[in-house]
Amino acid sequence: MAEMSAPQSSPREDRVLVDAVLRHQDELAFRELYRRHTPRLFMLVARLLARGDREAEDVVQEVWIHAFESLGRFEWGSSFSTWLTGIGLNRVRDRIRKYGRSRESVMEIVPEVAAAPERHEVRIDLERMIARLPDDQRLVLVLHDVEGMKHREIAEHLDIPEGTSKTHLSSARKRLRAMMSGEGAQT
Amino acid sequence: MSDELTPEEREALNNLPRERMPVGLETRVVDAMREHGFLARRRRTIVLTNTRAAGVLAAGVALIIGAYSIGLHRGEGEETLRTIAQQAPSSVPPAEDAPAPAQSPPATAPAPETDRLESQDAPVKDALERARANESSPEAEALAPAPTVLGESKKDLDWQLKPKEEERADASKSTASRLAPQAGGASGRILAMDEASDARPRWITYQLDGKTVFVEAPDSVRVVEDEQGRMLLIYTSDGIIRIRLAD
Numbered sequence: 001m002a003e004m005s006a007p008q009s010s011p012r013e014d015r016v017l018v019d020a021v022l023r024h025q026d027e028l029a030f031r032e033l034y035r036r037h038t039p040r041l042f043m044l045v046a047r048l049l050a051r052g053d054r055e056a057e058d059v060v061q062e063v064w065i066h067a068f069e070s071l072g073r074f075e076w077g078s079s080f081s082t083w084l085t086g087i088g089l090n091r092v093r094d095r096i097r098k099y100g101r102s103r104e105s106v107m108e109i110v111p112e113v114a115a116a117p118e119r120h121e122v123r124i125d126l127e128r129m130i131a132r133l134p135d136d137q138r139l140v141l142v143l144h145d146v147e148g149m150k151h152r153e154i155a156e157h158l159d160i161p162e163g164t165s166k167t168h169l170s171s172a173r174k175r176l177r178a179m180m181s182g183e184g185a186q187t
Numbered sequence: 188m189s190d191e192l193t194p195e196e197r198e199a200l201n202n203l204p205r206e207r208m209p210v211g212l213e214t215r216v217v218d219a220m221r222e223h224g225f226l227a228r229r230r231r232t233i234v235l236t237n238t239r240a241a242g243v244l245a246a247g248v249a250l251i252i253g254a255y256s257i258g259l260h261r262g263e264g265e266e267t268l269r270t271i272a273q274q275a276p277s278s279v280p281p282a283e284d285a286p287a288p289a290q291s292p293p294a295t296a297p298a299p300e301t302d303r304l305e306s307q308d309a310p311v312k313d314a315l316e317r318a319r320a321n322e323s324s325p326e327a328e329a330l331a332p333a334p335t336v337l338g339e340s341k342k343d344l345d346w347q348l349k350p351k352e353e354e355r356a357d358a359s360k361s362t363a364s365r366l367a368p369q370a371g372g373a374s375g376r377i378l379a380m381d382e383a384s385d386a387r388p389r390w391i392t393y394q395l396d397g398k399t400v401f402v403e404a405p406d407s408v409r410v411v412e413d414e415q416g417r418m419l420l421i422y423t424s425d426g427i428i429r430i431r432l433a434d
Binding site: 021024042069145173177 | 196197200205207208213215217219220226
């Protein structure tokens with residue numbers, strides 16, 4: 001998890017803020033933590049769930065609550081960002097298992113930066129194609145090809161064998177190529 | 188076809204946005220954190236500026252002065268009522284019944300009462316005129332005590348200070364004996380009364396010109412006869428009622 005384990009802020013700063021929240025119920029410290037980590041967490045959760053912003057917001061809120069409920073078990077062996085991401089992945093997996101995947105739901109991606117029209121359209125199409133992938137394949141493809149995780153990390157987070165992770169990634173890429181070439185749009 | 192991503196595919200995936208801040212979620216999450224007890228409840232803090240401190244001080248001083256003034260005023264009022272109650276007839280309740288002393292006849296002003304007596308009772312007025320002309324005459328001596336009932340003579344004051352328990356003891360007599368006419372006795376005293384409580388009327392028996400008079404009156408009304416036994420003076424909160432037998 002190369003990029004995800006390298007947050008913009010130093011772990012020490014995160015730890016100071018977390019301590020301020022735990023000891024003094026400091027709202028400002030929490031807001032700083034929230035603004036530092038939520039954009040990345042929200043984007044990941046929204047892309048993995050592919051069920052729209054509302055559902056992703058609910059999951060992000062659950063992640064923050066659960067994070068502070070279980071902070072006693074966090075020993076700061078990894079970064080706070082990595083720990084939050086792990087909680088988020090567990091929540092996403094639980095949601096997918098619980099409710100299943102609705103084929104009609106398509107992730108709504110609103111680009112935050114202006115881009116050239118062509119690239120903008122390509123990006124929107126790519127997001128929609130990723131959202132149409134089967135849940136298992138989408139999770140592995142996003143974590144590996146977008147977030148940069150290794151198969152070992154993915155296997156740990158999703159509680160699957162590494163081989164299964166590689167198989168899901170291979171299937172996901174093939175399906176994505178088919179959709180991009182227009183062959184898999186009907187599948 | 189290889190499973191590896193082509194450079195174009197990798198570039199496309201790398202160009203996907205990695206961050207997006209949801210609009211309005213921060214407030215929701217902060218509220219949820221507060222509900223779960225992780226964040227402190229919002230508290231309104233009032234900054235004590237010099238202006239506010241001065242205002243609070245002024246309000247406190249005004250409150251103290253106001254309370255002191257009210258206390259002083261009430262203290263004076265109670266002292267006045269206590270003085271009046273001591274000077275008024277004993278049947279009038281003391282300070283705890285404030286209006287009564289104010290409406291009772293002022294013991295320190297016998298002259299107006301005499302004037303009222305004169306204006307309301309022509310025969311007595313004539314007798315008083317004559318008595319004033321000759322203070323040593325027997326007629327003057329006979330009529331003189333009547334005004335002193337309202338005045339400050341030692342006898343009146345002793346009568347006013349008579350303990351009410353004494354009247355209660357008199358009231359413990361049987362009804363028959365209480366209603367029986369009492370012969371003789373000093374004038375200006377109550378001869379008998381029934382066992383009525385303060386709230387109930389009582390019967391008071393008088394000897395007036397040799398005839399027995401029964402007066403039913405509540406405890407708050409005081410009835411006395413003048414020293415000559417010729418007139419009943421009934422003190423009420425509205426004034427004095429005088430009763431005498433026709434010639």
